[in-house]
Amino acid sequence: xTDNGSLAAATWAQVELARHPDRPYALDYIHALFSNFFELxxxxxxxxxxxxxxxxxxxxxxxxxxxxxxxGRTTAERAMRNxxxxxxxxxxxxxxxxxxxxRFQFPIFAFVDTSGAFPGxxxxxxxxxxxxxxxxxxxxxxxxxxxxxxIGEGGSGGALGIGVGDRLxxxxxxxxxxxxxxxxxxxxxxxxxxxxxxxxALKLTAAxxxxxxxxxxxxxxxxxxxxxxxxxxxxxxxxxxxxHLGELEGLDVxxxxxxxxxxxxxxxxx
Amino acid sequence: MLVEPGSFNEEDQxxxxxxxxxxxxxxxxxxxIEQSRATTGANEAVSWGEATLAGHRIVIVCLDxxxxxxxxxxxxxxxxxxxxxxxxxxxxxxxxxxxxxGARMQEGMLSLxxxxxxxxxxxxxxxxxxxxxxxxxxxxxGGVTASFASLADVIVAEPGAMIGFAGARVIQQATYExxxxxxxxxxxxxQHGMIDLVVPRPELPAVIRQLLDLYTRDGFHxxxxxxxxxxxxxxxxxxxxx
Numbered sequence: 001x002t003d004n005g006s007l008a009a010a011t012w013a014q015v016e017l018a019r020h021p022d023r024p025y026a027l028d029y030i031h032a033l034f035s036n037f038f039e040l041x042x043x044x045x046x047x048x049x050x051x052x053x054x055x056x057x058x059x060x061x062x063x064x065x066x067x068x069x070x071x072g073r074t075t076a077e078r079a080m081r082n083x084x085x086x087x088x089x090x091x092x093x094x095x096x097x098x099x100x101x102x103r104f105q106f107p108i109f110a111f112v113d114t115s116g117a118f119p120g121x122x123x124x125x126x127x128x129x130x131x132x133x134x135x136x137x138x139x140x141x142x143x144x145x146x147x148x149x150x151i152g153e154g155g156s157g158g159a160l161g162i163g164v165g166d167r168l169x170x171x172x173x174x175x176x177x178x179x180x181x182x183x184x185x186x187x188x189x190x191x192x193x194x195x196x197x198x199x200x201a202l203k204l205t206a207a208x209x210x211x212x213x214x215x216x217x218x219x220x221x222x223x224x225x226x227x228x229x230x231x232x233x234x235x236x237x238x239x240x241x242x243x244h245l246g247e248l249e250g251l252d253v254x255x256x257x258x259x260x261x262x263x264x265x266x267x268x269x270x
Numbered sequence: 271m272l273v274e275p276g277s278f279n280e281e282d283q284x285x286x287x288x289x290x291x292x293x294x295x296x297x298x299x300x301x302x303i304e305q306s307r308a309t310t311g312a313n314e315a316v317s318w319g320e321a322t323l324a325g326h327r328i329v330i331v332c333l334d335x336x337x338x339x340x341x342x343x344x345x346x347x348x349x350x351x352x353x354x355x356x357x358x359x360x361x362x363x364x365x366x367x368x369x370x371x372g373a374r375m376q377e378g379m380l381s382l383x384x385x386x387x388x389x390x391x392x393x394x395x396x397x398x399x400x401x402x403x404x405x406x407x408x409x410x411x412g413g414v415t416a417s418f419a420s421l422a423d424v425i426v427a428e429p430g431a432m433i434g435f436a437g438a439r440v441i442q443q444a445t446y447e448x449x450x451x452x453x454x455x456x457x458x459x460x461q462h463g464m465i466d467l468v469v470p471r472p473e474l475p476a477v478i479r480q481l482l483d484l485y486t487r488d489g490f491h492x493x494x495x496x497x498x499x500x501x502x503x504x505x506x507x508x509x510x511x512x
Contacts, residue, residue, distance in 0.1 A: 119436035119444045124454060127464050129415035129435040136389035136417060141397070156373070157385060157416040157435070164386045178373050178382040178413075183440070188295040188375055202378045203291050212290075214379055261394070264387040265351065268344025268380050 008200035015181060015199050017173040018152050019115075022227040024234065026053065026068035026111040029151060032234035033241070034059055037066060043092035046126065051082045051114070052090030052162065054097045056106060060242065065101035065144075067094050067162050068111035071152070084153075085118035091131035091161045098138045107245055108139075108146040110162045115180050117158030132161035139164035140264070145248035145256060147241055149219070150174040150206075151226075156183075166260050167244045168214060170206035171237065172221040176214075177204035214267070216244070272365075272475055273330060277322035282352055286313035287338075287345045291378050299376040306337040315340045315370070318353035320362070324479035326486060329357040331366040333414075340370035342414055343377040347384025350418060354391040357400055363482055364395060364402040368419040372412020385417035392421045401485035403478060406433050406456065406465065424481055425465040426474070427456035433465070 017023075030037050034057035042048040054067040069086065072078030101108050117128050139146060139162075146165030154163065154176030170176065177184075181199035182192050189198070209215035219240045226233035248256060271278075286303070293299040307313060315337035321330045331353040333340040342350075350366070357364040373381040395402055404422030406415075408431035415435055419425075427433060434454040441447060452458045456468045469477050 117435065119441045121441060121445070121447050121449055121453065124434050124436065124441070125458075125462050127420075127462070130420045130464060132416040132435075133385075133389060133418075133420045136386055137393040137396070137421060140386065140390035141393045156382065157413050160382060160385055161416075164390075176379060178378050179375060184375050186440075198295075201291065201293050201295065202375070204378065209379060212379065214383065261390055264383060264390050267383040267387060268348050268377075 004200070008196045011200045011205060012196045014173060014205045015175055017225045018175040020225060020227050021073075023152055024226050024230045025073070026070045026113055026151065028230055029111060029234050029237055030057065030066060030068065032230065033238045034064075034066065040097065041093075043089045043096060045089070045092055047089045049082075049087050049090030049093060050080050051084050051086040051118070052094055054094060059109070063104070063106050064245075065097055065106040065108045066111070067097050067108060069114040069159075069162065071113060082118055084114045085116060086114065086158065086161075087118050087120070087123045088126040088128045088131040091117075091128070091135050094162050095131075095135055095138055098135070098142050101144050102142050105144055107144050107249070108142065108165065109241060110146065110148045110165060112148060112150040112154045112159045112163050112176070113152040114155050114158050115153050116155035116183075117161065129157075132157050135161045136164055140260065141257070143253050143257065145245055145251075146260075147244050147248070149237060149241065150176050151237075153180070155180050164264070166248050166256065166263070167216045168209070169217050169219055169240050169244065170209060170215045171219050171226060171233070172206055173225050174206050175204045176206075176209055177202050272478060273321035273323045273328075278319050278330065279321070280317055280319040281356070282318065282349045283313060285345050285349055287343050287377075289376070290344070290380060291376070293376040293378070295376070302338060302376065310334055310337045312337060314345050314349060315342070316346050316349050318349055320356070320360070323365070324475070324482060326479075326482040327360070327362045328482065329353050329360070329362055329364050331364070333367065333369045335369040335371075335409075338374060340368070340414075341372060341374035342370060342381060342384050343374035344380045344384060346374070347381075347387050350384075350388050351391045354388065354395055354418075357402075358391070358395050358398055361398070361400055363400065363485060365405065365478065366402070366418060366422070367405045367407060368410040368414055369407045370410055370412070370414040370419075372414055382413065385413050388418040389421060392418055396421075396423075401482075403481055405474070405478075407431050409433070411435070411437060420464075423485065426467050426469050426477060427459065427465050429456060429468050429470055431456040433459050
């Protein structure tokens with residue numbers, strides 16, 4: 001195997017770990033980290049999307065607003081959660097929670113884990129792009145600290161739709177990409193089988209994002225991956241969330257928003 | 271062109287795409303950039319500048335589908351954001367004309383983050399009360415629709431333009447759904463309440479002018495009357511209403 005080939009194989013192993021079916025999902029982290037999570041339902045417009053969950057939760061001695069993408073464990077739950085691919089209702093429920101977090105001054109923790117927004121006719125009819133875009137603005141302007149943690153897959157605009165914030169943390173074996181490797185291979189090579197090459201070319205591992213200055217911190221996982229020990233993974237995630245939130249809470253809110261604006265403003269600035 | 275002849279002062283012409291990731295698919299990204307430069311004579315998939323339209327100073331941002339499918343890379347996002355920030359600083363209305371396949375794969379996450387960057391800048395523009403008109407042309411898809419293109423005060427589209435997030439092929443592969451006739455056309459989006467008006471190109475100058483008059487509180491100067499397809503759309507809207 002060529003150097004490029006072995007590099008690509010190593011990257012693909014990361015993709016498979018990020019998607020490991022036994023990997024802790026958002027609710028696993030939520031139950032481990034928060035003592036009193038109260039899930040809220042519905043976007044107040046059309047429906048309740050189980051691919052995005054959220055609500056207030058107790059973290060240390062404060063209330064935080066949790067917004068998360070949730071995959072299913074069993075076949076029935078996978079169907080119910082639509083494999084973690086949200087429709088517009090999921091993003092609009094998230095928007096409702098963002099507004100509520102601002103009203104009550106709850107910091108926001110977002111847990112990202114999706115291969116992307118749902119590619120369906122109904123999602124298009126109900127304005128999936130509009131729902132995501134509106135969240136990008138709402139998160140950019142929310143007057144509370146926001147810490148984002150990618151726990152598994154960060155897929156494209158569907159991830160970014162709950163993923164804009166003051167800090168981007170990534171679990172060691174998580175990935176975050178402009179498009180999933182299969183989609184990228186289909187677009188650029190017109191051949192899904194080229195997904196391994198695409199994964200390598202996209203630079204989507206936690207280490208890649210840290211190197212590019214897009215991720216602030218890589219949260220270590222137990223040897224072999226988070227699926228081997230949920231407790232260890234959640235402890236590390238909790239410690240990182242606590243530390244970054246602590247730093248952000250020390251900032252004046254206008255300063256916080258200016259920093260958040262500049263965080264994105266400088267990406268790709270010439 | 272929409273603006274008054276000779277009034278357009280293009281900015282940032284030197285800003286060009288960079289191959290930060292060393293990306294190569296069937297050919298290297300650097301070669302794709304060179305080819306697009308040769309074809310279009312431009313350094314990126316977007317041009318912007320200040321211009322005059324019907325007596326209004328505006329910032330106009332225009333995407334070019336001929337340059338790598340109008341896809342949004344880091345330099346594209348940078349130029350769009352510079353345009354938005356100029357509109358904010360100068361307190362002049364913003365017009366963005368989109369034609370794009372979405373985010374530019376070859377720039378990976380640097381491309382995706384331009385969605386957040388342009389959206390954040392538009393958030394500031396909106397908060398300052400500066401009007402933004404988005405004109406969607408064929409096609410406007412993916413991350414461009416999911417960021418600046420859909421975040422306008424008024425969205426106008428050209429007849430038949432394909433507009434959406436996921437492409438029809440992707441949707442069919444994922445869901446095996448039979449897609450309705452006219453799926454993701456401008457008219458389809460209008461029926462579903464996602465855009466304000468479908469306007470044929472000859473009528474665009476008058477529509478944009480009327481909007482600029484109204485949103486800069488000069489509404490009484492406008493002598494524009496709805497005609498053609500725009501009028502048909504308005505009548506259809508009235509008819510649908512209970």
